[in-house]
Amino acid sequence: MKTKRVFCLGGKDAMKKSVVLFCSSLTVLLSCAFSQAATIQGTVVNEKNMPVEGVMVSAIDTEHRKWTSVFTKPDGSFTIDGLRNCNYRLRTRLMGLADTWLSSVSANTDNLHIQTRPAVGEELELQRPANSAFSMLDFEDSHAKLNFKMMCSYCHQVGTVGFRTPEEPVDWETMLRRMDGFGGLFPHTKETIIPRLMETYKGDAVKQWPTFVPPPAPTGLAAAATITMWEMDELLQGSFHDLELGRDGRVYAVNIQNGKLIALDTESGEQTTYKYPKGAYGPHSIETANDGSLWTTMCASGKMVRFDFNTEQFETYSSAEAPKTRGNYPHTLRINPSDPEGLIWYTDAGSNSCFSIHPTTHVVKEYKLLDAGQATAAGRGESRGITPYGIDFSPVDGMIWYSKLNGNRIGRIDPSVDDGAIKEWNPPFRGPRRLHVAPDGMVWVPGFGSGVFGKFDPTTERWTVYELPDAENQIPYALNIDKDGIVWVCGTGNDTINRFDPVTETLVEFRLPTRVSYTREIEFDDEGNVWTSTSGPARHMERGVGAVIRISFPDTLPTNGGTQLIAKTYDGNHDVGNLAVAPKRRPPNQGLFQKI
Incomplete structure (x- = not known):
């Protein structure tokens, strides 16, 4: 079933707790044209009329539900280009300064002068990111x-x-x-x-609580990005676990709570909703197959679903090997574009197995993974949970790599061997989640529990680990590696996306436009743009809706604006850092399990 909707969003003053208002604005609709050549320019100054660097300035196109955000330069100036010829709402944001809202700014305005002031009291406290709020909770x-x-x-x-x-x-x-x-x-x-x-x-x-002390304003590369955000679906209903860039030019995002696939046309702002077929529940992970179709893991019903955007038809298959009619909890999927068979590989978080399904015969093959005590460095910090989670293919040799979130493992499957010749390793941190393999074959893994990310060398079996700033309060959910070998890490706990250069070991943090942006996946397009989506309870999000976000960069990147990280290396003969063996777990609540 398919539906199309066009929404118009308005907003209230930033000091209000309720900032989301759906509206119908005929004036805005009539004033907008489809030209993408307009700009808005201006300067942001403080209460002493001095320029402020690193302020995020967002132009909000209410008809397209589109936010275009840039950062002010050292002289306080900003230019937002690529806009339609219509009226915009404008917001400035920098932690430590009060948000400023302008209700109607015409495209091609070039002389805005925006004066800010320090945030105080409750408005300053509302700027505190979750990692700081979590640090207020004491543990023994x-x-x-x-x-x-x-x-x-x-x-x-x-x-x-x-x-x-x-x-x-x-x-x-x-x-x-x-x-x-x-x-x-x-x-x-x-x-x-x-x-x-x-x-x-x-x-x-x-x-x-102690008064919130804002971090320094972004500078250099951290302030060079243009961040475009599209608000998705209806108020209090949008939680978009994963997204995928379709070959038809649209962006596809899965609404895990409401069983919907939403296709976004980024040019027109049109959102087309496809309801997943009856009997297929909990859309979780989505990827493009080698024939251009889209495959989704349906975690709550143990199914795999194929969507053909040309015919707009769904096909549903069991995620389990025959004769089983359903899997336990199919989770993350990946597809190697160089695989002549085009197999769809996926983890099952409710079992101790990984699977592949053939895209045309639909034959499912199960690979039974190792038990406790069988991994390299096994027994050190292992929990009794298993939870096969992230998965990826190596572009070097085609090997399949996976993680076990609660089993605290990463593992390798050789697709050329019938039983997979499976081997597993225990990382020197807690909570390996959505891993990816770099163009050079290095396996990069986020440590969700430890607030770190690390590189595993399959040849030497050595680990190189980096702590995120404020690691003990961070929860990096996923990472990905672009074609140039740059590692991108979800700042799931503080509303950021992080860029890490393995050569210089420099981390650059990019702040996202709205608070409570819980991210779980990162994708790239052919132009080098970085994409993500926001999920979690929509009622927690600042705007009450999930979003699709694109981060774009100028041709020449500044070299400053980052933080130098210090590597720690492990040779495999290690205890898992800062761990305790978890108690025996009860069977998971399947109704809640689908949220992970």
């Missing part, structure tokens, strides 16, 4: 904190305004049960966490 030791991160932050940020809405202890207990979908939270943490959550986040508790 680092093991308990790491365990809580692993079990209770896999679908939303902890400590945000939306997170703090429960009122009574029973409400917090209900939320905790939902968060602990794996059932792996330490028993002693379960006994004490509700009072501590309430003491930290309920009611006036936030007023007792």
Whole structure:
């Protein structure tokens, strides 16, 4: 089933807690033309009339639900180009300064003078990112904190305004049960966490926090990007776990909560909604097959779905090997464009297996993975959970690599061998999530629980690990590597996307336009643009809707604006850093499990 909608979004003053308002604005609709050559220019200054660098300035096209954001230069100037000839709402944002909103700015305005002022009181506190809010929650030791991160932050940020809405202890207990979908939270943490959550986040508790100290403004490369964001789907319904760039030029995003595939035309702003077929629930991961069709893992129903955008038809298949009629929890999928068979590879987070399905015969093959104690460095910090999670192919030799989120492993499958000749390794950090293999064959892995990311060399079996800034409060969900070998890491806990150059070991952080931008996937287009989508509970998000986001860059990149990271190396004979063996888990709640 297909539907098309065009939305018009308005907004209230930034000081209001409710900032999302759906509207019908005939004036805006009539004033917009389809020219993409217009610009808006101006200068941002502080209360002393001095220029401010690194301020994000967003031009909001309400008809197309499109935000185009740039950053001010050292002289405070900004230019937003590529705009349609219509009226825009304009917002300025920099942590530490109050947001400024202009209700109607005409395209081709070239003399804006925007004066800002320091943010104070509640407006400053509302700028605090989730990693800082999470740091306010006390734990008895680092093991308990790491365990809580692993079990209770896999679908939303902890400590945000939306997170703090429960009122009574029973409400917090209900939320905790939902968060602990794996059932792996330490028993002693379960006994004490509700009072501590309430003491930290309920009611006036936030007023007792130390005053938020904003980070420095972005400069150099961190301020050179143009960030374009399209708000997706309806108010309080948009949670877009993954996205894919279709060969028809549209961007496809899966709404995991409502079982929808939404195709975005970035030129017209038109969003076309396709309802997944009956019996296929929980769209999770989506990729383009070698024939151009789109395949989706349906995690809640154990199915694989193929979508042909030419015929707009779906086909549904079991994700399990015959004679089973459904899989447990098909999770992430990847497809090697150099594979002559075009096999679709995917993990099953509810089993200890990876699978492939043939795109034309639809024959499914199961690869049974290793058990506890069988991995290199096994037994050191392993949990009893398994959870096959991320997966990718090596562009060097075609090997298939996967991660086990709770089993704390990465592994390799040789597709040329019938049983896969499977081998697994235990990384020196906690929570290997959505990994990717670089053009040189190095396997890059995010450490969700440890707030790190690392490189594994399949030849030497050595690890090189980098901590993100404020690692103990970060939750990097996924990463990807572009054609030039640059590693891009989701700043899932602080509304950023991070660029890491393995040669210079420099990390550059790109701030996203809205708060509570929980990201789980990164893609690239042929022009080198970086794409992501936002997910999690829409009611937690600043605008109340999920979004598709594109990050673009000038031809010449500044060399400053980053942070030098320090590598730590491990030879494979290591304990898993800062870990404790998790207690035996109960069977996962399947209704909640689909959120991961």
